[in-house]
């Protein structure tokens with residue numbers, strides 16, 4: 374899959390931008406604060422429906438303007454796809470696919486697949502479990518919209534259960550209604566855990582071989598699902614029983630705290646390199662390479678799952694890698710449309726790249 378054309382209007386520091394893109398490598402070069410990441414963000418936005426930088430859509434609208442408009446023309450194995458997004462200070466976000474308005478963001482998922490890698494991805498390794506759960510939730514939702522809907526449902530049930538837990542503190546007789554919520558939580562939560570385990574099993578294979586290659590065989594990476602309930606697909610048959618038992622065990626504690634303390638909303642991924650927990654003990658370079666392997670392995674996974682390569686967005690990544698790794702990265706991207714932002718082109722000196730287009734970005738203009 375690749376994007377052929379990108380059109381932006383009143384989008385961050387672009388009044389108007391109309392780009393014809395190369396099906397292979399597109400390089401955006403320019404000084405700081407000129408609008409390189411803004412372009413990457415706009416392509417990401419068309420695949421996920423949200424920005425990776427701000428949670429508030431309205432921040433994207435160019436200052437002093439009333440609305441922003443984005444449009445992308447994509448070439449896919451299922452034919453041409455047009456995605457349009459309209460943002461306005463007054464109205465809710467409007468998303469269209471091939472001219473037809475999408476009622477829910479869920480309908481956009483899986484239409485355009487992107488893999489974004491930026492220096493902030495180091496957080497995926499370094500920060501707390503929330504980052505890694507978000508990673509799982511976003512990536513699985515994109516591949517399986519039913520996961521996205523299961524997650525929405527689970528979060529709704531969880532909220533209602535938590536609300537009830539708080540009420541039980543004041544009115545203990547309400548405790549009788551807790552099993553009803555437990556059952557729903559267990560049903561939906563088990564589905565989520567199962568899909569996460571499937572995803573991790575698949576991605577583990579790709580991450581291992583990529584990491585092996587990037588580190589010249591010196592490092593072996595392994596991902597594990599970390600849960601109070603189960604950690605492998607083999608245990609899946611017992612999940613409902615286990616979940617029920619654990620909920621019962623933590624019931625008093627949950628009531629005391631007014632929140633549900635076990636379930637997929639508390640789970641995590643553990644990342645080991647050479648059998649050592651890289652989050653606590655990895656060097657900065659090891660952590661960065663682990664994040665890169667993990668993100669790049671999504672390309673292979675998406676390809677095997679959908680039959681089509683995603684679009685790769687590499688924001689500020691080249692300057693973070695040594696020359697050897699830059700070369701390896703570029704050479705592994707033969708078939709993938711890739712966007713690279715950078716402040717200079719020195720990384721190209723040693724690399725032969727025929728199929729590319731270079732855009733110079735300056736003050737919200739490209740040439």
Ligand SMILES: Nc1ncnc2c1ncn2[C@@H]1O[C@H](COP(=O)(O)OP(=O)(O)OP(=O)(O)O)[C@@H](O)[C@H]1O
Pocket residue numbers: 384385386387403404405406407408409410411412432433434435436689714716
């Ligand atoms: N809503 C907005 N309206 C107008 N300008 C905006 C808006 N949001 C952000 N900007 C401006 O966009 C500019 C470019 O941002 P961007 O992050 O794309 O730069 P960049 O070229 O990636 O820089 P760097 O090399 O530092 O990463 C910033 O100076 C920022 O102030």
Ligand SMILES: [Mg+2]
Pocket residue numbers: 409410411688689714
């Ligand atoms: Mg940037």
